Amino acid sequence: MIRFEQVTKRYPDGTTAVDDLSFEVSEGELVTLVGPSGCGKTTTMMMVNRLIEPTSGRILVGGEDIATVDPVRLRRRIGYVIQQVGLFPHRTVLDNTATVPALLGWKRAKARARAAELLDLVGLDPKTYGPRYPEQLSGGQRQRVGVARALAADPPVLLMDEPFGAVDPVVREQLQDEFLRMQAAVRKTVLLVTHDIEEAVRLGDRIAVYGQGRIEQFDTPGAVLGSPATPYVAGFVGADRGLKRLSVTTIEPDDLEQPPVARLDEPAGQARERLRAEGARWAVVLDRGGDLHGWVGIEELVAGGTVGELTHRMTAWVPVGAPLKQAFGVMLQYDAGWVAVLEGARFLGVLTPAKLHEALRRSVDADARGVTRGQVPFDSVADA
């Protein structure tokens, strides 16, 4: 969808901002450009909508050499979000969002209806926020309006330059989550510039790690964290890359252990004898359909009632497919040696610290070999 072919940008003062760059972004893919200040990320991005012209090389968008496309026509196909959102102060939020459709000559009612839809998509109620002026919004809300405005004409390509840079870390994480949810629905082809490796890892399907004017590594977050291509990349992603990796590695059913189980309607005395014979001290309590109800300690299983009457509610669990980091967070929060993993309400098993470690090692191994985690045999990491 976006293709750079040996692109170089040299500014008149002799600075080479981008040096012989070649890469490709597929349709619907989100690629983050990450690197230290001055390494050429913004220059790269601004060449895509022709705010900056390359010195040499070619850039194609949707198969078309953009040097041959009228810049105004080109920019209609490319949404652009910048850190200093640049909303018009004297126009309402709704009118700001409708800017591009209005420029494209849409009827006022249609442009406004579209703007309201987009505000809703970015989590701002159009009835409440549409009539406000930008100064009546928080920084995070303004940022969302910037995203809504860039999407208003439904461009296939979105360029985002430090879009969440101007807000505090908590709001930033919320905006990132919302943006990921939105991107899953709209599937734009996105180039996103950031200097924050955490953000790059969190948002990118792939990451381009920039050195001076060049891409040092262009790969999935897992591969960049697991096998940095150069010492420079290793230094940039940091010594705590194992920790960062926890946020991109997901919990899979294979990672789980099966703990002792008791049934909700089982007589307590019978469950106690069975668990004692198995050598268990506690059990997970499920109903007949396999849904999780809670847990029970073997000492609490006094004869007379059913297991269900003695069950404790399970206060913490994580869905399968969640990042390992979430499971680890729950274990720390509850000082627990395991966490239940569910698919919907159905209990799949528990994740233990040992299994978490194993999942992490297998994902590093899978990336190093260029295979999926399921293809890495368990015994290959058992001694690691």
Ligand SMILES: Nc1ncnc2c1ncn2[C@@H]1O[C@H](COP(=O)(O)OP(=O)(O)OP(=O)(O)O)[C@@H](O)[C@H]1O
């Ligand atoms: N108009 C210009 N004239 C001369 N040099 C420029 C110009 N614009 C940018 N540069 C230089 O080109 C290099 C790359 O700049 P660019 O803005 O692309 O970096 P960046 O990676 O986006 O940095 P940041 O994260 O600080 O925004 C820098 O050394 C910068 O000083």
